[in-house]
Amino acid sequence: MFARSVKRSVPRRTPSFFKPRFNSTKPTPTTPASGSSKSSLLYPSLFFAAGIAATFGYFKLFPAPAPIKTNSTTKLSDLGPIEYGSEEDFQQAIKEITELLGQEHISTLETSLDAHNDTFFQTHHPLPGQRPRVIVYPGSTEEVSKVLKIIHKYKVPVVPFSGGTSLEGQFIASRSGISLDVTRLDKIVEFNAKDLDITVQAAVGWQDLAEYLNPHGLLFGPDPGPGAHISGMCSTNCSGTNAARYGTMKDNVLSLTIVLPDGTIVKTKKRPRKSSAGYNLTGLFIGAEGTLGVITEITLKLHVKPEQETIAVVNFNSVTEATDAVSAIFAKGIQLNAMEMLDTNMMKCINFAGTTNKTWKEVPTLFLKIGGSPVILKELIKSVKEITKASGATGFEFASTEEEKEELWSARKAILWSSIDYAKHVLNDQNTKAYITDVAVPVSRLSKVIAETQKDLDDCGLTHTVLGHVGDGNFHALVLYREDEAKEVKMAVDRLVERALANEGTCTGEHGVGVGKREYLLKEVGEEGIDLMRQIKLAIDPLRLFNADKVFKIDPTEHIEH
Ligand SMILES: Cc1cc2nc3c(=O)[nH]c(=O)nc-3n(C[C@H](O)[C@H](O)[C@H](O)COP(=O)(O)OP(=O)(O)OC[C@H]3O[C@@H](n4cnc5c(N)ncnc54)[C@H](O)[C@@H]3O)c2cc1C
Ligand SMILES: *[C@@H]1O[C@H](CO)[C@@H](O)[C@H](O)[C@H]1NC(C)=O
Ligand SMILES: *[C@@H]1O[C@H](CO)[C@@H](O)[C@H](O)[C@H]1NC(C)=O
Ligand SMILES: *[C@@H]1O[C@H](CO)[C@@H](O)[C@H](O)[C@H]1NC(C)=O
Ligand SMILES: *[C@@H]1O[C@H](CO)[C@@H](O)[C@H](O)[C@H]1NC(C)=O
Numbered sequence: 370m371f372a373r374s375v376k377r378s379v380p381r382r383t384p385s386f387f388k389p390r391f392n393s394t395k396p397t398p399t400t401p402a403s404g405s406s407k408s409s410l411l412y413p414s415l416f417f418a419a420g421i422a423a424t425f426g427y428f429k430l431f432p433a434p435a436p437i438k439t440n441s442t443t444k445l446s447d448l449g450p451i452e453y454g455s456e457e458d459f460q461q462a463i464k465e466i467t468e469l470l471g472q473e474h475i476s477t478l479e480t481s482l483d484a485h486n487d488t489f490f491q492t493h494h495p496l497p498g499q500r501p502r503v504i505v506y507p508g509s510t511e512e513v514s515k516v517l518k519i520i521h522k523y524k525v526p527v528v529p530f531s532g533g534t535s536l537e538g539q540f541i542a543s544r545s546g547i548s549l550d551v552t553r554l555d556k557i558v559e560f561n562a563k564d565l566d567i568t569v570q571a572a573v574g575w576q577d578l579a580e581y582l583n584p585h586g587l588l589f590g591p592d593p594g595p596g597a598h599i600s601g602m603c604s605t606n607c608s609g610t611n612a613a614r615y616g617t618m619k620d621n622v623l624s625l626t627i628v629l630p631d632g633t634i635v636k637t638k639k640r641p642r643k644s645s646a647g648y649n650l651t652g653l654f655i656g657a658e659g660t661l662g663v664i665t666e667i668t669l670k671l672h673v674k675p676e677q678e679t680i681a682v683v684n685f686n687s688v689t690e691a692t693d694a695v696s697a698i699f700a701k702g703i704q705l706n707a708m709e710m711l712d713t714n715m716m717k718c719i720n721f722a723g724t725t726n727k728t729w730k731e732v733p734t735l736f737l738k739i740g741g742s743p744v745i746l747k748e749l750i751k752s753v754k755e756i757t758k759a760s761g762a763t764g765f766e767f768a769s770t771e772e773e774k775e776e777l778w779s780a781r782k783a784i785l786w787s788s789i790d791y792a793k794h795v796l797n798d799q800n801t802k803a804y805i806t807d808v809a810v811p812v813s814r815l816s817k818v819i820a821e822t823q824k825d826l827d828d829c830g831l832t833h834t835v836l837g838h839v840g841d842g843n844f845h846a847l848v849l850y851r852e853d854e855a856k857e858v859k860m861a862v863d864r865l866v867e868r869a870l871a872n873e874g875t876c877t878g879e880h881g882v883g884v885g886k887r888e889y890l891l892k893e894v895g896e897e898g899i900d901l902m903r904q905i906k907l908a909i910d911p912l913r914l915f916n917a918d919k920v921f922k923i924d925p926t927e928h929i930e931h
């Protein structure tokens with residue numbers, strides 16, 4: 370692998386960390402900083418030992434064994450900077466990948482680079498220079514493997530890319546290099562309706578999958594951002610509106626085919642519903658955010674669609690009453706298919722944007738999906754109505770036709786656009802930005818944390834709306850702001866995350882860590898937790914080529930300030 374180690378030393382173009390370092394000659398970039406200082410002591414003593422050995426008749430001098438790392442974790446300070454291949458290495462890698470895939474599956478067009486570089490919705494944006502140089506589009510697991518072998522050989526930084534809808538800066542090419550887009554892996558591989566499972570390639574979208582399954586009376590649970598693909602969804606452990614009933618991504622994956630950073634292909638399981646067979650390799654790649662390799666195929670669990678489903682819209686005077694109602698529904702053992710809460714501001718935005726025919730009451734509102742057979746449905750609606758009324762509901766309506774159902778749910782689906790429309794108006798700024806936050810807390814803490822968050826944002830004079838996947842204790846505050854408010858927003862978001870952690874919650878319920886939440890993850894799992902993740906990362910990707918700087922720090926010389 371290191372046979373063609375680099376002879377020249379090309380000067381770096383920019384001193385900043387995110388440019389690949391093209392001055393590498395060292396074959397072992399992950400050698401711990403402490404390790405190298407140790408070996409500098411080791412060698413003189415070895416020569417001394419060799420001298421003694423020679424005196425006593427041993428003539429063969431064995432090379433010093435590499436120091437064995439005995440630690441179970443890796444601290445950031447144990448590492449040196451990442452060392453990528455030279456510019457010539459990079460060009461050679463691109464040449465070999467082009468020969469492998471054909472010119473038509475490689476792109477350096479500005480438009481493709483833009484599309485793999487940033488989106489409006491991300492909370493964090495690439496800094497100058499943090500832009501992929503080349504997009505490559507392999508067409509099969511085997512091609513991914515061959516591409517990764519080349520990338521490994523020439524030590525090129527790489528970021529896997531699927532739908533590009535992630536929100537925390539997950540696919541930013543922080544080290545430039547290659548963006549590996551799985552778009553061409555868009556086939557359904559095997560459908561086992563009887564076993565309620567399906568195997569798909571990486572870039573099948575959840576919306577296309579829903580369309581495919583619909584005629585079979587089946588559904589797949591997670592429903593994140595429009596345009597998200599199954600492999601990206603695995604990589605962020607996403608969820609969406611249905612998670613309270615059908616679980617998050619981690620509950621819905623039976624097996625993965627993954628290609629590791631050195632090109633090795635691994636299939637984590639066959640397709641049993643349960644298994645106690647060894648380490649959970651599937652689980653390891655759920656939520657790994659492209660830092661451990663490329664997912665190329667996924668076997669998913671499916672669910673039977675409820676015979677009938679309706680949407681109930683329930684109004685309350687306060688967020689507390691709305692979340693109390695949710696707890697009361699749980700306490701009765703009633704399973705709803707979705708429980709979404711939109712706060713007063715959000716309802717105002719929906720009215721303002723006029724995306725639906727109806728004018729809505731501008732109060733905290735629950736959107737509930739209730740499903741079952743016609744008889745059960747009737748009973749459920751009755752119970753839910755009673756329970757919510759006891760919790761203080763001031764209004765209850767449910768869809769009696771398919772069109773009404775569409776209309777009611779469309780209000781829920783339009784919230785992001787509605788919020789932005791509204792904010793452009795009240796802020797009188799066509800360049801209004803949106804900061805989408807995401808935290809989760811135990812359900813009993815939810816109303817308190819939401820209320821404190823709303824008050825905090827009000828006190829700062831910021832424009833905001835709140836949306837809760839309340840069944841999971843998960844909520845998003847959308848903060849809409851002018852450029853000059855950016856600092857204020859960042860501080861308010863900091864306080865929100867601190868508040869969630871102080872209430873025994875998590876810094877991210879479903880959007881993942883990316884670059885946006887690294888510091889909070891450190892607070893959440895502690896330094897030991899992160900050091901363990903780093904050790905796992907290095908075991909699988911010792912060259913640190915894969916999506917560097919995401920989830921946790923992997924280079925002591927990196928200081929990203931977005
Ligand atoms: C309008 C909007 C609404 C949203 N609503 C929700 C919501 O309700 N719930 C929710 O959970 N999320 C939501 N999201 C966030 C987003 O949709 C999810 O994070 C989704 O899972 C990302 O999938 P993707 O295919 O777009 O991944 P990408 O953005 O392409 O990538 C995400 C991460 O996965 C890695 N990756 C991509 N493909 C692979 C692969 N083949 N192998 C290994 N790693 C890979 C990337 O490197 C990156 O780190 C929303 C986003 C938007 C824009
Ligand atoms: C690793 O182990 C060495 C030797 O036991 C110890 O000195 C060092 O502090 C450890 N490092 C970590 C990160 O625990
Ligand atoms: C891509 O990233 C660069 C920073 O390198 C930034 O200037 C540019 O605006 C980004 N492009 C898009 C489409 O956001
Ligand atoms: C392993 O992980 C997968 C995906 O997260 C999950 O569905 C499965 O239940 C896990 N299995 C075990 C035995 O924990
Ligand atoms: C995935 O999400 C589920 C539910 O939110 C959580 O229990 C699990 O720990 C997550 N897994 C990872 C690897 O983040």
Ligand SMILES: *[C@@H]1O[C@H](CO)[C@@H](O)[C@H](O)[C@H]1NC(C)=O
Nearest residue numbers: 725726727772773774775776
């Ligand atoms: C909403 O208005 C449009 C256009 O007037 C109409 O086609 C549609 O049927 C209406 N929807 C409902 C649910 O009334």
